[in-house]
Amino acid sequence: MEFKTIAFDVMGSDNGLIPAVDAAIKLLYERNDLKIIFVGNEIEINELLKTKKYDKKRIEIFNTTEVIEMTDGIMDIRRKKNSSMVKAIELVKNGKADAVASGGATAPFIAGCVFILKTLEGVKKTAFMPVMPTIKTGKVVLLLDAGANSENSGADLEKFASMANAYAKVILGVVDPKIGLLNVGEEKTKGLDYHREAYELMSKNSSINFVGNVESRELASGDVDILVSDGLTGNITLKAIEGMAKNLMKEIKAAITKTFFRKLKALGLRKAFKEVAAKFDYKNHAGAILLGLNNIAFKSHGSSDMQSFHATLRMTYEAIKNDVINKIKSALKVN
Amino acid sequence: MEFKTIAFDVMGSDNGLIPAVDAAIKLLYERNDLKIIFVGNEIEINELLKTKKYDKKRIEIFNTTEVIEMTDGIMDIRRKKNSSMVKAIELVKNGKADAVASGGATAPFIAGCVFILKTLEGVKKTAFMPVMPTIKTGKVVLLLDAGANSENSGADLEKFASMANAYAKVILGVVDPKIGLLNVGEEKTKGLDYHREAYELMSKNSSINFVGNVESRELASGDVDILVSDGLTGNITLKAIEGMAKNLMKEIKAAITKTFFRKLKALGLRKAFKEVAAKFDYKNHAGAILLGLNNIAFKSHGSSDMQSFHATLRMTYEAIKNDVINKIKSALKVN
Numbered sequence: 001m002e003f004k005t006i007a008f009d010v011m012g013s014d015n016g017l018i019p020a021v022d023a024a025i026k027l028l029y030e031r032n033d034l035k036i037i038f039v040g041n042e043i044e045i046n047e048l049l050k051t052k053k054y055d056k057k058r059i060e061i062f063n064t065t066e067v068i069e070m071t072d073g074i075m076d077i078r079r080k081k082n083s084s085m086v087k088a089i090e091l092v093k094n095g096k097a098d099a100v101a102s103g104g105a106t107a108p109f110i111a112g113c114v115f116i117l118k119t120l121e122g123v124k125k126t127a128f129m130p131v132m133p134t135i136k137t138g139k140v141v142l143l144l145d146a147g148a149n150s151e152n153s154g155a156d157l158e159k160f161a162s163m164a165n166a167y168a169k170v171i172l173g174v175v176d177p178k179i180g181l182l183n184v185g186e187e188k189t190k191g192l193d194y195h196r197e198a199y200e201l202m203s204k205n206s207s208i209n210f211v212g213n214v215e216s217r218e219l220a221s222g223d224v225d226i227l228v229s230d231g232l233t234g235n236i237t238l239k240a241i242e243g244m245a246k247n248l249m250k251e252i253k254a255a256i257t258k259t260f261f262r263k264l265k266a267l268g269l270r271k272a273f274k275e276v277a278a279k280f281d282y283k284n285h286a287g288a289i290l291l292g293l294n295n296i297a298f299k300s301h302g303s304s305d306m307q308s309f310h311a312t313l314r315m316t317y318e319a320i321k322n323d324v325i326n327k328i329k330s331a332l333k334v335n
Numbered sequence: 336m337e338f339k340t341i342a343f344d345v346m347g348s349d350n351g352l353i354p355a356v357d358a359a360i361k362l363l364y365e366r367n368d369l370k371i372i373f374v375g376n377e378i379e380i381n382e383l384l385k386t387k388k389y390d391k392k393r394i395e396i397f398n399t400t401e402v403i404e405m406t407d408g409i410m411d412i413r414r415k416k417n418s419s420m421v422k423a424i425e426l427v428k429n430g431k432a433d434a435v436a437s438g439g440a441t442a443p444f445i446a447g448c449v450f451i452l453k454t455l456e457g458v459k460k461t462a463f464m465p466v467m468p469t470i471k472t473g474k475v476v477l478l479l480d481a482g483a484n485s486e487n488s489g490a491d492l493e494k495f496a497s498m499a500n501a502y503a504k505v506i507l508g509v510v511d512p513k514i515g516l517l518n519v520g521e522e523k524t525k526g527l528d529y530h531r532e533a534y535e536l537m538s539k540n541s542s543i544n545f546v547g548n549v550e551s552r553e554l555a556s557g558d559v560d561i562l563v564s565d566g567l568t569g570n571i572t573l574k575a576i577e578g579m580a581k582n583l584m585k586e587i588k589a590a591i592t593k594t595f596f597r598k599l600k601a602l603g604l605r606k607a608f609k610e611v612a613a614k615f616d617y618k619n620h621a622g623a624i625l626l627g628l629n630n631i632a633f634k635s636h637g638s639s640d641m642q643s644f645h646a647t648l649r650m651t652y653e654a655i656k657n658d659v660i661n662k663i664k665s666a667l668k669v670n
Contacts, residue, residue, distance in 0.1 A: 135582045135585065150519070151527065184485070184567055215574050216575035217575065217577055218578065219579075232519055233567070236519060236571070237572065237575045239552040240579075241575050241579045242552055243551060243552025243555065244579040244580055246552070247555050248583050249583075251611050252607075255608070255611050256604055256607045256608075258607065265604050266604060268596065268600035269600050269604070272590040273587070275590050276586050276590050279586065
């Protein structure tokens with residue numbers, strides 16, 4: 001059997017080793033052609049693994065002595081050459097792993113991936129692309145860039161669209177993905193220069209199904225499969241939506257448990273609330289691929305718990321299994 | 336008694352005259368020192384008023400023959416000199432009204448207000464400032480600019496902060512409003528040049544209580560009173576949050592009425608849901624002042640219903656009553 005191998009940087013996230021290791025073991029049980037290389041402090045990892053049951057043939061440890069901290073910047077990638085993050089990325093570069101996943105600091109992760117793995121031919125900027133829930137059951141939307149960049153050109157956005165298009169087809173199984181441009185209004189003249197440039201380029205691109213400008217209020221409508229944006233706007237939109245979903249669920253919980261009578265009634269609706277909460281639980285969408293590289297790289301939230309890491313590793317596995325990089329290369333017509 | 340007079344452009348919004356006129360009559364009952372000048376087609380307005388009961392001394396009609404349509408652009412302000420929108424703004428300019436309110440097209444409204452009423456001394460850009468709900472009961476947050484501009488400088492953002500500061504004190508009664516800068520992270524180096532410029536300027540401004548960068552997920556937390564942003568990001572954030580609130584409430588409604596048993600239980604929780612829905616009902620927040628002018632100008636959503644127009648007119652009235660323009664002038668130290 002050909003194994004799918006993930007180099008998993010288990011250091012440097014907010015919640016320590018435990019949720020990362022637990023998530024990996026859980027996924028190893030669920031996918032029997034998966035191998036995980038834990039990259040981090042060998043003693044600590046072994047200490048933890050002692051208490052667990054798992055298939056020893058499918059776990060390796062790559063010992064590292066340094067950690068990229070949340071407060072570290074881009075330059076620390078060069079300073080901490082023996083960090084778990086750098087080494088995990090290098091394992092992919094050297095062909096020891098098929099993909100890298102990390103819950104560590106974002107800016108060093110992007111820099112490390114770009115320096116070590118390099119971007120695809122013709123791709124100037126990478127993009128974070130989370131998979132987000134919509135109100136249509138079973139339907140998700142890909143938002144990119146969700147924050148790898150601060151500024152993007154229209155040409156960047158067109159590349160994002162092409163890459164996401166390939167991803168949506170192969171990973172989500174969408175036949176002809178609908179692609180929208182996140183903007184302040186529907187008319188083609190809306191927004192800034194890079195919006196109009198992106199609109200023009202995507203309209204002319206016959207390989208994608210560009211449906212025009214889409215307002216942020218439509219993000220979760222399920223009407224488009226892919227929403228393209230510059231990194232700053234995409235990041236702020238993502239966080240606004242996550243925050244609102246969280247706040248509103250909290251408010252509803254408070255309102256329905258305010259009195260004894262309400263609590264009693266609410267008991268009978270627990271399943272209903274759980275359904276909605278599960279649909280809009282961003283923990284299931286905590287991981288995002290860093291698109292535009294020669295290899296597969298996934299980033300999980302710094303504050304990831306077991307569920308979040310599990311979702312990220314699952315997506316990483318799916319990307320390997322479906323040979324997503326070659327599909328993207330074909331879409332971009334590069335080698 | 337000194338009357339507060341609103342010139343109300345009742346043409347050109349999506350839902351016709353009825354919700355606009357009904358909202359005005361409702362507020363006239365609630366505020367006995369309010370006068371409304373309906374600006375629009377006299378025959379249509381009179382036809383409608385025939386069926387209503389109201390204080391005839393406090394309603395006037397200013398007949399106009401043209402309408403700025405939703406599809407009209409900035410230049411149409413000059414082409415349609417006899418439109419209800421232009422005439423309503425002129426009534427303020429000529430001292431016949433204390434403020435203007437409209438549910439018409441946004442771009443022409445901004446252009447008309449800027450051309451006719453002019454911006455305050457030293458203010459280069461106007462800003463839309465909706466009053467938005469937060470999870471803290473009774474606490475709102477002012478977001479500006481929510482879309483009057485596409486691009487803003489750091490200096491624009493500092494002016495927005497000063498104006499919003501005066502507004503929050505006098506209209507919301509907040510003693511020392513906390514002001515945040517909408518950004519992709521909390522560190523002062525985050526974002527684009529204009530963010531860093533705004534951060535610097537606001538930090539140095541001793542007349543305001545600047546608390547630093549705030550991420551969009553904190554918008555509804557109630558931790559800040561004012562959130563300053565460029566117009567494009569502000570607009571996209573506003574719509575993302577509105578859309579998410581609407582989608583989530585819809586999802587919950589669907590989930591709790593999916594089965595007969597759930598419907599039965601949900602009946603007992605109707606009040607709870609209504610409480611949350613009322614809190615996050617953006618109809619109560621559909622109006623936004625266009626800040627930065629020499630006079631008071633409010634814009635209501637193009638799709639406003641009676642409740643939305645009522646909220647907008649109420650805020651317009653409060654702005655007149657509290658002499659908000661002079662308070663802003665003092666804050667900006669201009670005449």
